Each structure stands twice: as structure tokens, then as C-alpha cells.
Amino acid sequence: MEASKRTITVNVCLYGSLARFGNGRYVAQLDIELDLGAGKTDLLTHLGIPQSERGYLFINAVLCDVPGLNTGANELLNDGDHVGIFSTDRLFPFQYRDGLPMSEGLRTALKAHGAMHHSYQ
Amino acid sequence: MAKKILRINMTNLKAAYEDVPEKWSRWAGRGLTSAIVCDEVDPMCHPLGPNNKLVIAPGWVTGSPAAPSSGRTSFGGKSPLTGGIKESNAGGLSGQMIAKLGLAAIIVEGTPAKGKWYTLIVSNDGVEFQDAADLMGKGMYEVDDLLWKKYPKTAVIGIGQAGEMKLSNAGISVNDPENKPGRYAGRGGMGAVMGARGVKAMIVVDKGGPGVEIANQDLFKQGRKKLTESIQEHGLTKKGGGLNAFGTAVLVNILNEAGGLPTRNFSAGQFEGAAKISGEAIAEVCEKRGGEGMMGHGCHPGCIIKCSNIYPDETGEAVVSCIEYETTWAMGANCGIDKLDFIAQMTRECNDIGLDTIEAGNTVAMAMEGGLLEFGDAEGALKTFDEIRKGTPLGRILGQGVEATAKAFGVNRVPTVKGQSMPAYEPRAVKGIGVTYATSPMGADHTAGYTIAPEIAGVSGKLDPLSNEGKAELSLTFQAATAFIDSTGYCLFIAFPILDIAKGWEGMAESVAGVTGLAITGADVVPLGKEILKMERLFNEKAGFTAEDDRPPEFMREESLPPHNVKWTITDEQLDSVFAWVHNGHKD
Numbered sequence: 001m002e003a004s005k006r007t008i009t010v011n012v013c014l015y016g017s018l019a020r021f022g023n024g025r026y027v028a029q030l031d032i033e034l035d036l037g038a039g040k041t042d043l044l045t046h047l048g049i050p051q052s053e054r055g056y057l058f059i060n061a062v063l064c065d066v067p068g069l070n071t072g073a074n075e076l077l078n079d080g081d082h083v084g085i086f087s088t089d090r091l092f093p094f095q096y097r098d099g100l101p102m103s104e105g106l107r108t109a110l111k112a113h114g115a116m117h118h119s120y121q
Numbered sequence: 122m123a124k125k126i127l128r129i130n131m132t133n134l135k136a137a138y139e140d141v142p143e144k145w146s147r148w149a150g151r152g153l154t155s156a157i158v159c160d161e162v163d164p165m166c167h168p169l170g171p172n173n174k175l176v177i178a179p180g181w182v183t184g185s186p187a188a189p190s191s192g193r194t195s196f197g198g199k200s201p202l203t204g205g206i207k208e209s210n211a212g213g214l215s216g217q218m219i220a221k222l223g224l225a226a227i228i229v230e231g232t233p234a235k236g237k238w239y240t241l242i243v244s245n246d247g248v249e250f251q252d253a254a255d256l257m258g259k260g261m262y263e264v265d266d267l268l269w270k271k272y273p274k275t276a277v278i279g280i281g282q283a284g285e286m287k288l289s290n291a292g293i294s295v296n297d298p299e300n301k302p303g304r305y306a307g308r309g310g311m312g313a314v315m316g317a318r319g320v321k322a323m324i325v326v327d328k329g330g331p332g333v334e335i336a337n338q339d340l341f342k343q344g345r346k347k348l349t350e351s352i353q354e355h356g357l358t359k360k361g362g363g364l365n366a367f368g369t370a371v372l373v374n375i376l377n378e379a380g381g382l383p384t385r386n387f388s389a390g391q392f393e394g395a396a397k398i399s400g401e402a403i404a405e406v407c408e409k410r411g412g413e414g415m416m417g418h419g420c421h422p423g424c425i426i427k428c429s430n431i432y433p434d435e436t437g438e439a440v441v442s443c444i445e446y447e448t449t450w451a452m453g454a455n456c457g458i459d460k461l462d463f464i465a466q467m468t469r470e471c472n473d474i475g476l477d478t479i480e481a482g483n484t485v486a487m488a489m490e491g492g493l494l495e496f497g498d499a500e501g502a503l504k505t506f507d508e509i510r511k512g513t514p515l516g517r518i519l520g521q522g523v524e525a526t527a528k529a530f531g532v533n534r535v536p537t538v539k540g541q542s543m544p545a546y547e548p549r550a551v552k553g554i555g556v557t558y559a560t561s562p563m564g565a566d567h568t569a570g571y572t573i574a575p576e577i578a579g580v581s582g583k584l585d586p587l588s589n590e591g592k593a594e595l596s597l598t599f600q601a602a603t604a605f606i607d608s609t610g611y612c613l614f615i616a617f618p619i620l621d622i623a624k625g626w627e628g629m630a631e632s633v634a635g636v637t638g639l640a641i642t643g644a645d646v647v648p649l650g651k652e653i654l655k656m657e658r659l660f661n662e663k664a665g666f667t668a669e670d671d672r673p674p675e676f677m678r679e680e681s682l683p684p685h686n687v688k689w690t691i692t693d694e695q696l697d698s699v700f701a702w703v704h705n706g707h708k709d
Contacts (some may be wrong), residue, residue: 019401026401061684084375086375095557
């Protein structure tokens with residue numbers, strides 16, 4: 001029964017060098033089953049992506065992390081969510097992301113960081 | 122030896138060298154084309170009439186020995202697409218060769234006798250005017266081939282059939298190191314301005330030229346070293362980095378994930394076929410097909426970023442170079458097309474006919490919105506380029522760009538500002554770029570607002586990314602920095618290492634100061650950029666532009682964009698504040 005479901009399934013796209021964690025060349029798309037209540041960092045741990053290789057990360061088109069910042073915020077994932085994770089060598093100039101919706105965790109981290117950069121490495 | 126201005130008069134077919142007047146002596150690239158246009162072109166003139174001019178200028182450091190990724194050439198004039206001032210710049214071979222001839226700029230003015238077309242041979246011996254009858258009606262692939270048979274290893278600046286027809290979406294082609302067209306001063310119809318001067322092609326022969334004089338060798342070498350190291354260290358620009366490995370189309374998936382990839386004529390922010398048209402997909406095709414296909418291709422000698430690609434067909438033979446981010450988006454997501462092979466063919470058509478790929482893709486999308494084709498009809502989209510090449514009535518409408526096509530097909534959802542269509546960043550989702558689209562003197566232009574280190578301009582840390590507050594100030598800072606970089610001759614992609622690595626910023630300024638002898642430091646970047654912007658804004662005002670021209674399209678205020686379901690929310694007052702300083706006396 002749906003009410004007793006103990007897991008969620010999220011659709012994940014891995015880009016660039018991260019595609020190898022999903023058996024892809026440069027892009028890999030896969031469905032991942034996680035425990036109910038799992039979040040962003042749980043997914044990254046499940047996939048085995050080292051912190052040093054984590055770049056931009058989106059959940060349902062909301063920016064949740066940027067290269068080098070690795071907020072550590074464990075945004076909750078829901079059944080049917082889509083997560084896009086990029087390697088650290090992404091071209092994403094500041095002005096092309098200025099104004100994008102972003103998670104509260106990332107917003108807090110960026111305010112604490114101060115300066116605006118292409119990457120935070 | 123001081124640089125010269127080469128003035129080419131197409132009315133009497135004479136050319137003359139002039140000293141660079143004091144008022145222009147500190148400018149190069151975009152700064153110089155805009156200064157000359159402001160001084161010599163009547164803002165009210167018809168862009169295709171006898172009083173417009175085509176101004177060509179390499180950047181400050183272009184042509185200097187081993188300045189990294191510095192081969193840009195600026196093309197300026199009054200735009201037939203926007204009706205305002207235009208600077209459009211390209212890579213390829215031309216900038217370095219013009220600079221090595223000791224030229225600060227080439228001004229092409231006047232109009233030849235009706236029906237006469239010329240190929241100009243610009244060399245250290247002067248200018249030769251050759252009848253271009255043998256090149257007329259030919260596309261740029263054939264033109265480049267024919268001209269290199271007579272003038273091998275030269276720069277070829279030319280126009281395809283679109284420029285001959287003086288269509289508002291005609292660009293100016295510059296050949297790449299393999300002598301293929303594809304390095305375009307695409308935006309704003311500058312190919313039509315060249316066509317209106319009766320010039321089909323211009324050959325630049327740098328043999329025997331004096332080269333670029335370096336005022337301070339030590340300072341230049343110091344700056345060059347810092348900038349080169351920064352480019353080679355930065356994750357985006359180093360060998361094997363994002364740009365080198367996947368090209369500019371590395372942006373497709375990221376903008377799509379962000380919900381900011383304009384899809385089907387700006388009706389959604391995500392495209393279900395994005396991954397199939399992305400830089401990653403292009404790289405996979407190149408690997409799989411091999412042959413001439415490659416990533417990491419350089420568009421001009423001395424580029425150390427090498428973000429270009431050569432897209433191969435199934436046999437490995439080159440189809441086109443290069444599929445850029447804007448190109449694969451315009452022909453792909455914005456038309457609902459997810460077939461890379463068709464996108465490559467359409468890109469080749471643009472490069473051959475001489476069209477800006479952004480405006481051309483947006484125009485196909487407009488024709489789809491208007492019912493000429495279905496979204497996703499790749500074969501139908503490809504055939505529209507035959508119409509333009511042949512100059513059929515439909516082709517002449519499509520060749521005029523988005524606004525003309527929208528009128529022809531009765532479409533009211535028109536993603537343009539100042540007559541120029543928007544590039545591949547949805548301004549309802551990416552609000553920061555929307556301010557730049559609306560207020561740039563160039564019309565909707567993604568390169569107009571390229572980023573610099575905001576902390577240098579004193580705006581660091583002030584901005585809440587979800588708020589509209591501060592966006593006007595930030596946009597102005599970015600626009601000013603871009604105007605400066607467009608004047609250096611450096612590729613705009615040095616913006617990444619100069620932002621993130623302190624010595625890169627210093628290196629850029631020091632290399633410019635070393636070549637020119639001007640006392641330019643990093644602190645001068647934004648003020649100098651603002652001077653350029655002020656010239657351009659005042660030209661546009663004299664051409665009849667008002668605050669109403671600094672506005673987004675109406676439908677973006679009224680339609681919510683999925684997946685975020687956001688509308689345009691920046692107020693007119695905020696937009697007007699971007700350039701309020703032009704008249705209130707606050708320059709810095």
C-alpha cells in the first residue's frame with residue numbers, strides 16, 4: 001500500500017566526469033531508490049561521489065549547491081524528484097545564474113561566503 | 122611606428138592612411154569602433170544608406186606576440202536590425218593580421234556604382250579593389266576556398282548571400298585556421314552593412330607589416346605570464362576543462378536543469394531533449410565517429426582555451442565548425458528539435474549563407490509559432506534556409522529576423538529587445554541577465570553583461586540572489602566590464618580566470634598597459650567601460666531611442682514560465698536606473 005511505502009525513487013542525471021557513477025560516458029540518467037526521509041547528502045553518499053567532485057546540484061530545477069561550497073545542507077528528497085548533478089568543471093557564469101531559484105541552504109551559505117564567483121573552489 | 126587608420130572610400134575606390142587622432146588614440150576594439158561610429162555616422166541615417174560606415178578594429182593586445190586567446194576583431198556601425206549602434210566581434214584570422222599591418226582600424230565608407238561589388242585586398246602595400254563578379258551569389262564556404270587559392274594563409278572577411286541581399290540578419294564571416302567560415306560577427310546585421318558598401322569580401326595579408334608595437338616589454342610579458350597561467354589553471358579554461366572538453370554547449374544541461382533554457386519560442390524553461398543536443402552529446406558524437414570530428418578546436422592562432430569543435434557526419438567528415446551553445450539552443454531547444462545532425466546542417470547553412478545563428482534559430486521558432494512549421498520539425502526547419510539562400514519572398518522575410526517574421530505570421534509572443542532576439546537564457550528565470558537584455562545599447566545580448574569580479578566594483582556581498590534589489594547596479598557593472606574586455610581583443614572567456622584568480626585580473630590589465638603604454642590598471646576597467654557605454658547610449662538617443670526601448674517583451678510580463686512559473690518582475694524604474702548616470706553627471 002502507498003501509505004506504508006518506506007522508500008522513495010528519485011530520477012538522477014549525472015553530467016561530465018560524474019557520469020561514471022551511473023555507468024555513462026558524459027551523461028548518465030538513472031532511478032535511485034532511497035529510504036523515506038533521505039536527503040541530498042544521502043543521495044550523494046549512495047552514489048559514492050566524493051565531495052571534491054561535486055559541482056552544481058539541482059533538485060527539481062532549484063539550485064542547491066555550487067562547486068567548492070558544498071553546503072552540507074541535506075535538502076529532503078521526495079518520491080519522483082529529479083536531481084541533476086554536475087562535475088566541477090562546469091561553465092555557469094554568475095550572470096547566468098543570478099536570480100535563479102535556490103534552496104534555503106545554499107542561500108544561507110552564499111550569504112555567509114560573501115563574494116560572488118564563478119566557482120568557490 | 123604609430124598605428125594608422127585605413128580609410129577605404131567605396132564611392133571613388135580610393136584608400137588613405139591617416140594618423141589616429143588624439144580623441145581615438147586610447148581606444149581599440151569595441152571602444153574604437155563605437156568612438157568612430159559616434160563621431161562619423163549620423164545616428165538618423167539609414168543603416169543601408171550611403172551615410173552608414175563599417176568600422177573594423179582589432180583589440181589592444183590583438184596581434185601582440187603570444188597574448189593568450191586574443192584574436193578578436195570588432196565590427197561596428199549602425200545596425201539594420203536594431204536601428205542603433207552595434208559592435209559585433211568575432212574570432213578567426215582577421216584581428217591579428219589587421220593589427221600586424223599596424224592598423225588601429227579600417228573604416229569602409231561610401232557606395233560604389235549600382236550593381237558593382239568588390240573584393241578588397243588589404244596589404245602592407247595598400248588596398249587593391251578587385252571586381253567581385255566571380256564571387257557573387259556564392260556562399261562563404263566556396264568564397265573562402267576560391268580566395269585562398271589566390272591568397273593562401275590570409276584572413277578572409279566576407280558575406281554570404283544574406284549580406285548581398287542586405288538582410289537584417291546577415292553576419293560577417295571570418296575564416297578560421299582551416300579556412301572555414303564560422304567565426305561570425307553575427308549579431309545585428311553587420312553583414313548587410315558590409316553589403317551596402319558593395320564589399321563581398323576583404324582579404325587581409327599581413328606579410329611585411331610592421332607588427333604590433335609593445336610600449337613596455339617587461340610589463341607586457343609580466344601581464345601575459347600571469348594571464349596565461351590563470352587560464353591554464355582555471356577549471357573552466359584549462360586544457361581538459363569544461364570549455365575545452367565540451368565547448369560552450371556545456372551550458373545546455375545546466376541551464377536546462379535550472380529551468381532557464383528557453384524552449385519552443387520561450388514558452389518553457391526546460392526541454393526534454395536537452396541532453397541530446399548538449400556539449401556532452403557533441404563530445405560523444407566526435408568520439409564515436411572520429412575522423413575530422415573533434416572537441417578542443419581553436420578558432421584562431423594563439424588560443425589556449427580552444428572551446429570550438431568540429432562536428433562530423435557519420436563517416437567522420439567535417440560538417441561544420443562550430444556548434445556553439447547558442448547555436449544548439451536556437452536551432453534545438455527553442456525549435457523543439459533534439460537531432461544534432463540536423464542542428465549541424467542548419468549551422469552549416471547559416472555559416473554558408475551568412476546568418477547569425479541566434480537570430481536564425483529564433484526566426485525558425487517564430488515561424489513555428491506562426492504555423493509555418495510544427496515545433497520539432499527538423500527537416501522542415503532545415504529547408505527554410507534554402508528559401509533564404511534563394512531569396513524567395515518567404516526567405517527574404519525569414520532573413521530579416523524575428524520581428525519581421527513575427528509580423529508576417531501574426532505572432533505576438535516576440536522575444537526581442539530593440540529589434541534583436543534574445544539568446545539562450547530565459548530572463549524570467551535568470552533575472553540578472555534580463556536587466557542586461559533590456560538595457561544594453563546593443564539590444565538583447567548575452568555577451569553584453571559578462572561578469573567580472575563584483576567585489577572589485579564594490580558590489581560584492583550586497584546582493585540577495587532572489588531579490589530584484591541591486592540587479593541594476595550589477596548589470597551596469599557587468600556591461601561596463603564587457604565593453605572593456607571587448608576592447609582588449611581578448612576572448613570574453615578570460616572572464617572566468619580573471620574573476621577567480623587574482624593574478625589573472627592583474628595580468629589582463631598589465632598586458633594591455635604593456636602593449637599600449639596607457640596607465641591602465643584593474644581599477645580602470647569599469648570606468649573605461651562606462652565611457653564606452655555612454656558613447657553608445659548617446660548615439661542611440663540621437664537615433665531616437667527612449668526609455669521605452671529598454672523594456673522586455675510584453676508577453677514575459679503576462680505569461681508564467683514553467684517549471685518555476687515565474688513572470689518578469691523587474692520594474693521599469695529599476696531598468697531606467699541602470700543608465701540614469703549618463704545624464705545626471707555621475708560617471709563612476
